[in-house]
Amino acid sequence: MKRIYEPAAYGPQGACFWADTVPPDDWPTLPGPRHTEVAVIGGGFTGLSAALHLAQDGVGVTVLEADHAGYGASGRNGGFCCLGGAKASGASLRRSYGAKGLKDWRATEKAAINTVAGLIEAHGINADSHSEGETLIAHNARAFEKLKAGVEETQTDYGVTPRLIEMEDMAAEGLGGPFFGALTTPLGFALNPRKYHAGLARAAQSAGATLHAHSPVTSLKNNGTWRLQTPHGTLTADRVLLATNGYSSEDLPDWLRGRYLPVQSSVIVTEPLSDARKAAQGWTSHQMAYDTRFLLHYFRLMPDNRFLFGMRGGLTARPGSQAAISRKIRADFTQMFPGWRDVALTHEWAGLVCLMASLTPFAGPVPGHPSLFAGMGYHGNGVAMASHTGMILADLMQGKAPRAPLPEAMRHPPRRFPLGRFRRALLAPAYATASLFDL
Numbered sequence: 534m535k536r537i538y539e540p541a542a543y544g545p546q547g548a549c550f551w552a553d554t555v556p557p558d559d560w561p562t563l564p565g566p567r568h569t570e571v572a573v574i575g576g577g578f579t580g581l582s583a584a585l586h587l588a589q590d591g592v593g594v595t596v597l598e599a600d601h602a603g604y605g606a607s608g609r610n611g612g613f614c615c616l617g618g619a620k621a622s623g624a625s626l627r628r629s630y631g632a633k634g635l636k637d638w639r640a641t642e643k644a645a646i647n648t649v650a651g652l653i654e655a656h657g658i659n660a661d662s663h664s665e666g667e668t669l670i671a672h673n674a675r676a677f678e679k680l681k682a683g684v685e686e687t688q689t690d691y692g693v694t695p696r697l698i699e700m701e702d703m704a705a706e707g708l709g710g711p712f713f714g715a716l717t718t719p720l721g722f723a724l725n726p727r728k729y730h731a732g733l734a735r736a737a738q739s740a741g742a743t744l745h746a747h748s749p750v751t752s753l754k755n756n757g758t759w760r761l762q763t764p765h766g767t768l769t770a771d772r773v774l775l776a777t778n779g780y781s782s783e784d785l786p787d788w789l790r791g792r793y794l795p796v797q798s799s800v801i802v803t804e805p806l807s808d809a810r811k812a813a814q815g816w817t818s819h820q821m822a823y824d825t826r827f828l829l830h831y832f833r834l835m836p837d838n839r840f841l842f843g844m845r846g847g848l849t850a851r852p853g854s855q856a857a858i859s860r861k862i863r864a865d866f867t868q869m870f871p872g873w874r875d876v877a878l879t880h881e882w883a884g885l886v887c888l889m890a891s892l893t894p895f896a897g898p899v900p901g902h903p904s905l906f907a908g909m910g911y912h913g914n915g916v917a918m919a920s921h922t923g924m925i926l927a928d929l930m931q932g933k934a935p936r937a938p939l940p941e942a943m944r945h946p947p948r949r950f951p952l953g954r955f956r957r958a959l960l961a962p963a964y965a966t967a968s969l970f971d972l
């Protein structure tokens with residue numbers, strides 16, 4: 534597997550809090566030669582949702598996960614089941630896909646949240662859900678003016694009325710800090726991603742899907758039928774789904790080379806905060822929140838009163854870079870939540886999200902490769918969108934019209950980034966420029 538970061542970037546990257554909240558639930562290794570109708574490479578939300586929906590339709594499906602269950606971004610994210618999935622602005626989506634294309638994309642963002650809510654309900658998954666929509670917090674006065682100006686756009690885009698919170702009302706809302714106001718959009722909720730992942734896996738298995746962990750696909754060939762090689766067994770398949778997202782390889786298959794850009798995201802979690810601690814900061818709300826910076830922070834007080842705080846990760850996974858990002862995330866946390874400068878951080882980890890050159894996700898057939906499909910590129914917002922994409926792909930792979938519309942913004946096969954395997958170099962100037970806007 535040829536990958537564009539050093540191996541550490543694809544490792545566990547720290548101590549993930551979610552791992553302490555679920556019993557280890559590993560799937561068996563692919564034991565020898567097997568055949569399946571559909572092979573899914575990657576056992577995150579995309580792969581599991583596709584497997585669940587395929588199995589429910591009576592299709593034989595086998596998931597091959599390289600590491601343990603929930604290893605990738607799906608098992609280590611911030612748990613924001615929210616709008617998003619693209620990094621392209623509304624204006625640029627309108628330019629590229631027209632007013633209808635923009636409307637369809639916005640409807641898909643909303644539908645993706647409902648897909649997760651529906652899966653949780655249908656399969657009785659206890660994922661510690663909380664938060665009524667998402668709260669966007671202004672990091673300066675100019676940003677709050679922009680939030681005000683954006684209320685109408687939110688109404689048009691999503692058909693809901695967001696609620697503005699003036700700076701002087703933030704404390705009464707339990708959103709105390711050096712903030713300039715906020716906007717709550719009543720869509721989305723927060724969850725424990727490992728509990729949701731485990732529930733999705735159980736549902737897929739009950740529906741008849743076969744899940745294998747510790748079964749990295751090391752080669753993928755098609756000689757009339759697909760042949761997936763793993764260290765301990767070979768799987769042949771009629772159709773294959775690539776669901777590897779930020780953990781993708783340049784050569785699995787070669788088509789992927791240069792078409793995705795993994796980016797690290799980092800998270801810290803505090804010890805449970807007492808009422809006195811919460812009062813000291815003035816933050817008592819369990820709303821999931823993020824700020825208006827380009828290089829945004831995402832944060833939430835979880836049901837057990839631990840505080841989760843995340844932001845962009847390091848440019849590399851080398852020790853120096855990791856130490857620098859560790860210092861930076863602590864500094865940002867302390868600057869935004871000074872009342873908690875002494876709280877203990879019990880967990881810190883990072884993982885890979887996936888950007889696309891189009892700044893929109895992709896779901897569909899891989900050009901030039903019969904019976905090969907891919908779903909990827911959620912730009913750090915894949916809890917909802919990956920789950921939804923997997924469901925849509927389950928239909929596309931059966932040659933059926935998808936049960937939820939696939940917007941044009943997601944249909945275009947990803948184009949290559951400039952700089953080939955050195956494309957990570959695009960990130961440093963992008964971060965530097967973005968941080969200037971955040972001043």
Ligand SMILES: Cc1cc2nc3c(=O)[nH]c(=O)nc-3n(C[C@H](O)[C@H](O)[C@H](O)COP(=O)(O)OP(=O)(O)OC[C@H]3O[C@@H](n4cnc5c(N)ncnc54)[C@H](O)[C@@H]3O)c2cc1C
Pocket residue numbers: 534574575576577578579580597598599600603604605606607608609610611612613614615748749750751776777778779780781782785798799800831843882883884885886887908909911912913914915916917918919
């Ligand atoms: C720190 C962090 C915080 C985030 N926070 C949020 C959030 O709060 N809200 C949100 O919406 N999104 C968030 N995201 C993004 C979200 O987690 C992802 O978009 C989503 O989980 C992608 O799901 P996936 O199934 O496509 O990919 P992944 O979950 O990354 O799964 C891909 C899997 O493929 C496996 N794989 C790779 N190569 C092979 C191979 N050759 N053979 C077999 N298996 C292979 C990997 O081991 C991995 O498990 C966050 C991501 C990170 C890293």
